Amino acid sequence: MVGIVSYGAYVPFRRLKRSAIGQTLGIPAGKGERAVASFDEDSVSMAVEATRDALRAAGDATIGALLFATTTPPYAEKLNAAIVGAAARLPLEIRAADLTGSVRAGLSALLQAADAARGGTTALVAIADCRLAAPEGKSEQSGGDGAAAFVVGSEGVIAEIEASASVTREYLDTWRTPGERFAHGWEERFTLTQAHAPLLGKAIQNVLAHAEVAPSALAKVVLDVPNPRAVDEVARAMKLEPAQLADPLALTVGQTGAAHAGLLLANVLSAAKPGDRILVAVVADGADALLLRVTDAAATYRQPRSVGRLIESKGDVAYASYLKWREILPTEPPRRPDPERPAGPPMFRSQTWKFGFVGSRCTACGTPQLPPQRVCVHCGARDQTEPYPFADRRAKVATFTLDRLAISLNPPTVNVVVDYEGGGRFICEMTDCEPEKVAIGDEVEMTFRRMYTAGGVHNYFWKVRPKR
Amino acid sequence: MASNGIKDRVAIVGMGCTQFGEHWDKGPDDLLIDAAYQAYESAGIDRKDVDAYWLGTMGQLSGLTLSIPLKIPYKPVTHVENFCATGSEALRQACYAVASGAYDIAMAIGVEKLKDSGFSGLVVSDPPNDGTLGNMTAPASFSLLAPAYFKKYGLDPDKGKDVLSRIAWKNHRNGAKNPKAQFRKEVPLEQIKASPKVADPLGIMDCSGVSDGSAAAIVVRAEDAHKFTRDPIFIKALSFVAGPGEGPLAQDYDFTTFREVVASAQDAYHQAGVTDPRTQISMAEVHDCFTPTELVLYEDLGFSARGTAWKDVLDGFFDLEGSLPVNPDGGLKSFGHPIGASGLRMMYEMWLQLRGEAGPRQIKDPTLGLTHNLGGMPGRCVSFVSIVGR
Numbered sequence: 001m002v003g004i005v006s007y008g009a010y011v012p013f014r015r016l017k018r019s020a021i022g023q024t025l026g027i028p029a030g031k032g033e034r035a036v037a038s039f040d041e042d043s044v045s046m047a048v049e050a051t052r053d054a055l056r057a058a059g060d061a062t063i064g065a066l067l068f069a070t071t072t073p074p075y076a077e078k079l080n081a082a083i084v085g086a087a088a089r090l091p092l093e094i095r096a097a098d099l100t101g102s103v104r105a106g107l108s109a110l111l112q113a114a115d116a117a118r119g120g121t122t123a124l125v126a127i128a129d130c131r132l133a134a135p136e137g138k139s140e141q142s143g144g145d146g147a148a149a150f151v152v153g154s155e156g157v158i159a160e161i162e163a164s165a166s167v168t169r170e171y172l173d174t175w176r177t178p179g180e181r182f183a184h185g186w187e188e189r190f191t192l193t194q195a196h197a198p199l200l201g202k203a204i205q206n207v208l209a210h211a212e213v214a215p216s217a218l219a220k221v222v223l224d225v226p227n228p229r230a231v232d233e234v235a236r237a238m239k240l241e242p243a244q245l246a247d248p249l250a251l252t253v254g255q256t257g258a259a260h261a262g263l264l265l266a267n268v269l270s271a272a273k274p275g276d277r278i279l280v281a282v283v284a285d286g287a288d289a290l291l292l293r294v295t296d297a298a299a300t301y302r303q304p305r306s307v308g309r310l311i312e313s314k315g316d317v318a319y320a321s322y323l324k325w326r327e328i329l330p331t332e333p334p335r336r337p338d339p340e341r342p343a344g345p346p347m348f349r350s351q352t353w354k355f356g357f358v359g360s361r362c363t364a365c366g367t368p369q370l371p372p373q374r375v376c377v378h379c380g381a382r383d384q385t386e387p388y389p390f391a392d393r394r395a396k397v398a399t400f401t402l403d404r405l406a407i408s409l410n411p412p413t414v415n416v417v418v419d420y421e422g423g424g425r426f427i428c429e430m431t432d433c434e435p436e437k438v439a440i441g442d443e444v445e446m447t448f449r450r451m452y453t454a455g456g457v458h459n460y461f462w463k464v465r466p467k468r
Numbered sequence: 469m470a471s472n473g474i475k476d477r478v479a480i481v482g483m484g485c486t487q488f489g490e491h492w493d494k495g496p497d498d499l500l501i502d503a504a505y506q507a508y509e510s511a512g513i514d515r516k517d518v519d520a521y522w523l524g525t526m527g528q529l530s531g532l533t534l535s536i537p538l539k540i541p542y543k544p545v546t547h548v549e550n551f552c553a554t555g556s557e558a559l560r561q562a563c564y565a566v567a568s569g570a571y572d573i574a575m576a577i578g579v580e581k582l583k584d585s586g587f588s589g590l591v592v593s594d595p596p597n598d599g600t601l602g603n604m605t606a607p608a609s610f611s612l613l614a615p616a617y618f619k620k621y622g623l624d625p626d627k628g629k630d631v632l633s634r635i636a637w638k639n640h641r642n643g644a645k646n647p648k649a650q651f652r653k654e655v656p657l658e659q660i661k662a663s664p665k666v667a668d669p670l671g672i673m674d675c676s677g678v679s680d681g682s683a684a685a686i687v688v689r690a691e692d693a694h695k696f697t698r699d700p701i702f703i704k705a706l707s708f709v710a711g712p713g714e715g716p717l718a719q720d721y722d723f724t725t726f727r728e729v730v731a732s733a734q735d736a737y738h739q740a741g742v743t744d745p746r747t748q749i750s751m752a753e754v755h756d757c758f759t760p761t762e763l764v765l766y767e768d769l770g771f772s773a774r775g776t777a778w779k780d781v782l783d784g785f786f787d788l789e790g791s792l793p794v795n796p797d798g799g800l801k802s803f804g805h806p807i808g809a810s811g812l813r814m815m816y817e818m819w820l821q822l823r824g825e826a827g828p829r830q831i832k833d834p835t836l837g838l839t840h841n842l843g844g845m846p847g848r849c850v851s852f853v854s855i856v857g858r
Contacts, residue, residue: 335588342599350598369717377717399616399723402668403608405589415604419719427716440619459599
């Protein structure tokens with residue numbers, strides 16, 4: 001049996017109210033809000049968040065392949081998956097690839113992972129998107145940012161992949177050439193009637209026929225379609241009850257690109273019962289459809305953070321701040337020198353520290369410390385150390401400052417001194433917080449972020465955030 | 469093994485100090501020439517009489533930075549750098565060189581030209597690195613002291629802010645009496661307290677002045693001192709400490725002290741035979757880079773018992789008319805902080821005060837003066853303490 005062994009999801013902390021867009025631009029606004037990756041997040045950092053949860057829930061599964069899917073890769077050339085793997089402390093000896101080019105990339109990655117699992121390799125699928133759209137456009141309001149991750153294998157499967165079907169067709173719907181920030185879209189009536197509804201229908205028809213499952217037997221149907229009217233058409237054709245349709249999270253998160261089908265599936269899985277059949281389908285340049293059956297193992301499965309909890313954990317962002325974060329609204333640079341590009345050899349030497357947040361523990365006196373130290377800060381022993389991961393350790397704020405002089409897309413920069421449970425201290429930035437409310441004793445957890453970009457190099461490292 | 473010091477073996481017989489501030493019309497070469505020639509003239513010597521030089525300045529690569537503008541004729545010039553304590557480090561090296569007998573006359577000189585960068589605040593660049601070093605600015609790293617100190621000693625933040633503001637108020641009040649200071653006017657307490665935030669709770673008025681300037685000292689053996697001047701000042705102690713950087717690494721550091729300062733102060737007091745600094749030290753120039761630094765220094769230097777410096781501040785203990793005047797020349801706050809020059813500028817005030825030349829801010833009959841110079845950040849710094857006397 002091949003299928004999903006564990007999953008993780010990520011919805012960034014910040015929300016942009018659609019009414020705020022409407023008010024600022026003087027245009028009609030949709031209902032609800034969309035999730036917004038913070039100024040220090042991107043598809044890779046969000047994928048890391050979801051991946052860490054999926055791996056936590058996977059127990060001791062040995063990952064042999066890593067697939068990162070997105071339409072917004074931080075690097076056009078350079079393996080983005082390698083960054084995800086380094087932050088998740090995956091082993092050296094794995095296969096890894098980036099899948100991109102279409103919002104279908106997420107389900108494509110899941111299907112490829114299933115193939116790998118059938119060949120005996122447990123695969124990790126990390127899917128994330130940071131949807132960028134031009135102001136006043138429909139997708140600016142309908143889009144969202146988020147991530148999902150799945151461990152796919154043949155042991156400890158909680159949702160078996162029973163069948164899949166794919167169709168691929170060339171037509172002009174959504175496109176963006178290299179260097180363009182915003183995608184273009186063809187007129188909706190054409191894509192709805194000629195592509196979305198018929199192609200999605202075809203893929204779903206094929207997968208259900210293959211598995212000999214009737215639409216009425218489906219516990220939940222996840223449909224990721226750019227146009228909600230296509231969902232209506234497909235649902236009517238399949239004679240689905242409204243309760244069978246999964247919440248599209250349109251009012252709370254928005255359409256999260258390649259990650260959306262995965263995010264909706266993660267949301268459905270947290271409420272699924274053994275025996276449930278779940279259909280997942282996405283349409284873009286064709287369609288993929290996937291039929292899952294929830295197994296008995298799901299009854300005892302423990303998920304670290306549910307999608308629902310992540311949706312509830314939130315804070316608003318002003319539309320103007322969002323425009324600055326995305327550098328859609330250029331701002332006057334502060335009178336400080338530009339940050340330096342991080343250097344290749346030092347990053348190479350310190351990979352487990354920089355990306356994995358692994359410190360050291362002195363084996364002579366037991367003191368944990370970070371960054372890793374060769375000479376113990378407590379007892380002075382030299383080279384008596386073992387690796388000591390800090391990424392999953394909780395910490396408390398010992399003291400803090402709000403730095404209004406430091407260069408940041410989101411001033412003030414909150415710098416905190418944090419003390420870890422079990423020992424170890426670090427000074428770093430605090431993100432996703434209300435600066436004026438930071439206090440000594442606050443509980444925080446680690447999060448992987450993009451600190452800044454300099455000389456075309458994204459500088460990834462860790463920050464703390466209030467416990468979510 | 470011990471730190472023995474060179475008490476009364478070396479004297480300063482001449483000093484120079486430029487005006488600190490915005491020298492748009494002068495480059496670093498001009499500032500060096502001005503300070504050096506003031507020092508030569510003060511000691512009554514000629515440029516060719518100096519046997520060796522120590523130059524303190526940031527980010528330069530050699531002694532040529534000094535020897536070329538001064539046209540020093542084939543003499544040793546050593547460039548030294550030790551963060552914001554660079555000027556003090558230059559003086560320390562010159563004193564030891566003279567004490568060793570290697571040279572008869574040495575000059576320590578420091579310079580910085582900060583206003584040419586076009587940036588706000590101090591800018592320091594790191595060597596190529598892995599991008600994990602963080603980007604905390606200097607005011608932010610020192611502001612970490614404030615909430616920690618307030619919490620530990622039960623000051624509510626508003627009261628704490630009053631204490632910090634009063635330190636800046638005092639230093640401006642002193643600087644107003646100093647013709648060479650960058651900022652020569654008193655600033656009302658309310659204006660200091662309400663100044664725009666830089667790194668909460670610090671406002672712009674809690675920060676030292678970004679400044680251009682240079683200062684220099686001529687050092688000779690104590691027995692030769694009276695050949696140069698009637699009123700030399702004598703080195704009683706020189707202590708320098710670099711810490712292991714425990715603050716950002718170990719949980720037992722609580723951001724209400726500089727262990728490096730405690731260690732260097734103890735060493736200096738031992739060298740000089742000082743047992744009760746609160747009563748024995750007549751005056752001090754301390755490294756008030758930011759107001760909470762000065763607050764914590766009072767306790768680290770033993771001027772106030774732990775947890776009580778804030779009361780001494782409010783009582784005026786460290787005012788010019790108080791029992792232990794601190795930063796009588798205006799300090800980094802009001803005199804300005806051209807990094808490499810600051811340690812020598814502190815000594816310049818000791819030179820004036822001990823010789824009775826400090827004019828309207830003259831302290832009555834000082835006998836022992838202390839300078840304290842610090843570089844780095846709380847928990848990870850270098851600290852210098854000197855004690856000088858007549």
